Amino acid sequence: MLCENCGKRPATFHFTKIVNGQKTEMHLCEECAREKGELLPMSKDAFSIHHLLSGMMHDLSQRPAASSGERLSCPSCGWTYEDLIQTSRFGCSECYDTFRAQLRPIFRRLHGSEAHTGKVPRRGEERLSKRRKIEALKKELEQKIAEEAFEEAAKLRDKLRALEKEA
Amino acid sequence: MGIETFLTRPLAPALERGGRDDDVVMSTRIRLARNIDGVPFELKMSDSDQKAVLKAFEHAQTRRPNDVPELILFRMRDLSPLVRAVLVEKHLISPDLMEKEGGAVVLSDDEMVSVMLNEEDHVRLQVFRPGLDLSGAYALSSRIDDWLEETIDWAFDETLGYKTSCPTNTGTGMRASVMMHLPGLVMAKRIQALIPAIQKVGLTVRGVYGEGSEAEGGVFQISNQVTLGLSEGEILENLEGIVRQVIEHERMSREMLKQSLGVALEDRIFRSLGTLRYARSLSSKEALTRLSDVLLGVYLGYIEGLSAKKLSALWVSIRPGFLQYTAGKSLDAGARDMARARLLREALR
Numbered sequence A: 001m002l003c004e005n006c007g008k009r010p011a012t013f014h015f016t017k018i019v020n021g022q023k024t025e026m027h028l029c030e031e032c033a034r035e036k037g038e039l040l041p042m043s044k045d046a047f048s049i050h051h052l053l054s055g056m057m058h059d060l061s062q063r064p065a066a067s068s069g070e071r072l073s074c075p076s077c078g079w080t081y082e083d084l085i086q087t088s089r090f091g092c093s094e095c096y097d098t099f100r101a102q103l104r105p106i107f108r109r110l111h112g113s114e115a116h117t118g119k120v121p122r123r124g125e126e127r128l129s130k131r132r133k134i135e136a137l138k139k140e141l142e143q144k145i146a147e148e149a150f151e152e153a154a155k156l157r158d159k160l161r162a163l164e165k166e167a
Numbered sequence B: 001m002g003i004e005t006f007l008t009r010p011l012a013p014a015l016e017r018g019g020r021d022d023d024v025v026m027s028t029r030i031r032l033a034r035n036i037d038g039v040p041f042e043l044k045m046s047d048s049d050q051k052a053v054l055k056a057f058e059h060a061q062t063r064r065p066n067d068v069p070e071l072i073l074f075r076m077r078d079l080s081p082l083v084r085a086v087l088v089e090k091h092l093i094s095p096d097l098m099e100k101e102g103g104a105v106v107l108s109d110d111e112m113v114s115v116m117l118n119e120e121d122h123v124r125l126q127v128f129r130p131g132l133d134l135s136g137a138y139a140l141s142s143r144i145d146d147w148l149e150e151t152i153d154w155a156f157d158e159t160l161g162y163k164t165s166c167p168t169n170t171g172t173g174m175r176a177s178v179m180m181h182l183p184g185l186v187m188a189k190r191i192q193a194l195i196p197a198i199q200k201v202g203l204t205v206r207g208v209y210g211e212g213s214e215a216e217g218g219v220f221q222i223s224n225q226v227t228l229g230l231s232e233g234e235i236l237e238n239l240e241g242i243v244r245q246v247i248e249h250e251r252m253s254r255e256m257l258k259q260s261l262g263v264a265l266e267d268r269i270f271r272s273l274g275t276l277r278y279a280r281s282l283s284s285k286e287a288l289t290r291l292s293d294v295l296l297g298v299y300l301g302y303i304e305g306l307s308a309k310k311l312s313a314l315w316v317s318i319r320p321g322f323l324q325y326t327a328g329k330s331l332d333a334g335a336r337d338m339a340r341a342r343l344l345r346e347a348l349r
Ligand SMILES: [Zn+2]
Pocket: A003, A004, A005, A006, A007, A008, A009, A028, A029, A030, A031, A032, A033
């Protein structure tokens, strides 16, 4: 078998990755493997993951459902959908929101899931519950106003202001 | 404490004490990837963004609680390429960080904790434990995470969890790894069947030195692949369950080899010891293979008077960077092989 990278020398380095039963293989000659830092200890992960991932993301981007992402770019860092596919990396934390719809099949393929069930930052948790309370209060307030229950609405508004100040 | 202290001892003090199942498991590592909210990720970072990450960490340092060990920060730009290479060989930093002029590593003096700053993620905190100790390593890493979180806002998403630079780490941002010495499974040729089986359950296996079933010295690392959808506890439980089975298979293979090969195995082990004691030139690959044999000999009771701890230290001190740092000059491949043989001769005399 010849090296996938240069196509000249015989491939002596073989890599396999399997996630959720999806298998991808790579075959490189020693020279190309070394060039890619493949022979350094600990570096294998980085290379093979990014390389293979970008290939997988490219495949997924060919699907009709993903085409909606083509013109998107991150308002915060300018990262485009193309950048995301090519590097298989995010430019900033807002990229997650920008490409949220396009990311779902990617996360499903990579992890078999789209929802985090692990640790939550403690302060984040507080903020999160405050934000949820604020949302709930706002809805209640709208309803009271619609019902013309102005006294209750005023009370809710004070509560809301206090919470918003805290958050 | 200067960086020299870390470079002159091959074995981390944190790994010197024998851990659980340390006849098979060399060490356990937990790595948590975190990014600071509002700071662009690696590929879009400016110099001042990188400085902001270091600043944020230094600010957290001023409020370090007593149950987090003291940590010393070293900037990559202050370390020579050779020094960086030694840190890679000790697994304290990644080859990736080695290339980052704006990066830094933060170490506890016993090397149990290593935090990489401005690597692929802003913060990658690692905790190392001897033997098999996933829960102990996770407890400390989570404690350090809690401390940093008191002053730093992590990039976090309600549905997707911790936002990382690469989607393979999104969610928990956690990579748990167990480094195992599996000479029995390699010699019995059972490793080829085991690797794909482990990969099927969402874990990765790779040789620490060399690739696949050809791993030099029979040292393999098993890690979780999935970071999203499972909690940290579930990930660790899955990994531990598989690692326990591998430990049992390895022990059975060793016993089986001892019984079926008898004197042939003993002969191979002592020939390896002889080579390490008398050779004048040894490649890294051969040295690792021989060391692996000798370590197996110690565990099977063939070799007495040599400690596993001493052999584990040699595992690191024969690496190219370490040899050159000790020699105080750069050595070409031929000179390294000679220096390696000399070091082993003297250590095993
Ligand atoms: Zn090639």
